[in-house]
Amino acid sequence: MSVSQLRCTDCHTSYALEERYACGKCGGILDVSYDYRESREQSRRELRQEPSLSIWKYASLLPLVDPGCAVTLYEGGTPLICCDTLSAYWDIPNLYVKDESRNPSGAFKDRAIAAAISKAKEFGNNTVVTASSGNAAASLAAYAAKAKIRSYVFIPEHTPAEKVKQAYMHGCTLIKVQGHYSNAYTMARKASASFRWMNITTTFINPYALEGDKTIAYELFFQFDGSVPDWIFVPTGAGPLLAGIHKGFRELRELGMISSVPPKMAAVQAEGCAPIVRAYESGDEHVIAWESPSTIASAIADPLVGYERDGDMVLKIVRKTGGLAVSVSDKEITVSIRALAEQEGIYAEPAAAAPLAAVKKCRDQGSIQDHERVVCIVTGHGLKDSRSLGGRMDIPIIEPTDEALEKLLS
Ligand SMILES: *Cc1c(COP(=O)(O)O)cnc(C)c1O
Ligand SMILES: [Zn+2]
Numbered sequence: 001m002s003v004s005q006l007r008c009t010d011c012h013t014s015y016a017l018e019e020r021y022a023c024g025k026c027g028g029i030l031d032v033s034y035d036y037r038e039s040r041e042q043s044r045r046e047l048r049q050e051p052s053l054s055i056w057k058y059a060s061l062l063p064l065v066d067p068g069c070a071v072t073l074y075e076g077g078t079p080l081i082c083c084d085t086l087s088a089y090w091d092i093p094n095l096y097v098k099d100e101s102r103n104p105s106g107a108f109k110d111r112a113i114a115a116a117i118s119k120a121k122e123f124g125n126n127t128v129v130t131a132s133s134g135n136a137a138a139s140l141a142a143y144a145a146k147a148k149i150r151s152y153v154f155i156p157e158h159t160p161a162e163k164v165k166q167a168y169m170h171g172c173t174l175i176k177v178q179g180h181y182s183n184a185y186t187m188a189r190k191a192s193a194s195f196r197w198m199n200i201t202t203t204f205i206n207p208y209a210l211e212g213d214k215t216i217a218y219e220l221f222f223q224f225d226g227s228v229p230d231w232i233f234v235p236t237g238a239g240p241l242l243a244g245i246h247k248g249f250r251e252l253r254e255l256g257m258i259s260s261v262p263p264k265m266a267a268v269q270a271e272g273c274a275p276i277v278r279a280y281e282s283g284d285e286h287v288i289a290w291e292s293p294s295t296i297a298s299a300i301a302d303p304l305v306g307y308e309r310d311g312d313m314v315l316k317i318v319r320k321t322g323g324l325a326v327s328v329s330d331k332e333i334t335v336s337i338r339a340l341a342e343q344e345g346i347y348a349e350p351a352a353a354a355p356l357a358a359v360k361k362c363r364d365q366g367s368i369q370d371h372e373r374v375v376c377i378v379t380g381h382g383l384k385d386s387r388s389l390g391g392r393m394d395i396p397i398i399e400p401t402d403e404a405l406e407k408l409l410s
Helices: 040-048 055-061 084-090 109-123 135-147 161-169 181-195 209-213 215-223 240-254 275-281 308-320 330-344 350-364 402-409
Strands: 003-008 030-034 080-082 094-099 127-131 150-156 173-177 231-235 264-270 324-328 373-378
Touching (some): 055 109, 055 215, 080 215, 084 094, 084 350, 094 215, 109 209, 109 240, 127 135, 127 181, 135 150, 135 161, 150 161, 150 181, 209 240, 215 240, 231 240, 231 350, 240 264, 240 308, 264 308, 264 350, 275 308, 308 324, 324 330, 324 350, 330 350
Parallel strands (some): 094 373, 127 150, 150 173, 231 264, 231 373
Antiparallel strands (some): 003 030, 080 094
């Protein structure tokens, strides 16, 4: 480190790197100053490194023929966070979070949308449509704006307000559909067929979207120093995220990058909408649509009405990898949101905290061994759906005086 001192921007007095908020002489603003000569070569090397954001650094493994059509807002390149505090607290020795809330629109959907909308551009299709529980809406709207493509988005009527506002700001055409997500799905499908808009709904319907999701596996491979974690817990609606991650690991094997088997894939659903878990638990090969979804995890409240085969696909992967499908209650999800926020500094939306709740449950039931490395995919940011907070904030308000502060803290 070539950082040397604090310097007043006004009178140029220098100080050591201490806890100091203003110049002791003149009250001026302090600036951290470096010895640039000392670290010249290292700094130049660092600055020349390619910023590693954007899924397009894996262009040879993505389905675009013309690289000039790639649309990016610098999605991907998200951190893998080792959760030491939670590990100790919940007795899960090797626990990691892949923090997908760091994506441009605050959710992993940016990977899928970047891949799919680039394909739309390549096809010369200047209008796209999606059904969304909110995150794909916000993501598609942003990427469509960037790509100068018209976008129509069908959302369930009770989509979280933050996600709706986000999509709205990017200027897409939003249409609310009564009832649950599958109704919005049906409308997007109809609109796509009637008007020849490219359907980039992030179920399995658009084959390109999943290609973006799989880049999570490449990043994990890199982040685990060329090895493979044992478990990946994925919040699951229709399942392309889970299938995409699995595909990425299969490709790494195909390319001779890994010799081990792909990780065990765990599909996590909410108790109030768990068609895949229900089929898994009863040993069925086929998923039956869920009757009436009810959960705070709106991003995974997908009843799969009319596309139950999406669920079958997830079941197959889960079983083939020796993984599992597990559901968690809204209460367990709320506890996990708190734990992630208070102990790890990560603010997740309800669906994104479901994997942690599931890991705890599976650990308690003995399905996760001490030595196994477990990754939770935190799929979306807490700011996107603050309903889980309820009305439970207790924050004092005081007069701006010494007495008021003393009284409060005594
Ligand atoms: C879309 C979404 C999921 C589920 O993804 P699928 O690929 O449909 O299974 C999980 N979490 C969040 C926050 C999402 O937006
Ligand atoms: Zn077929």
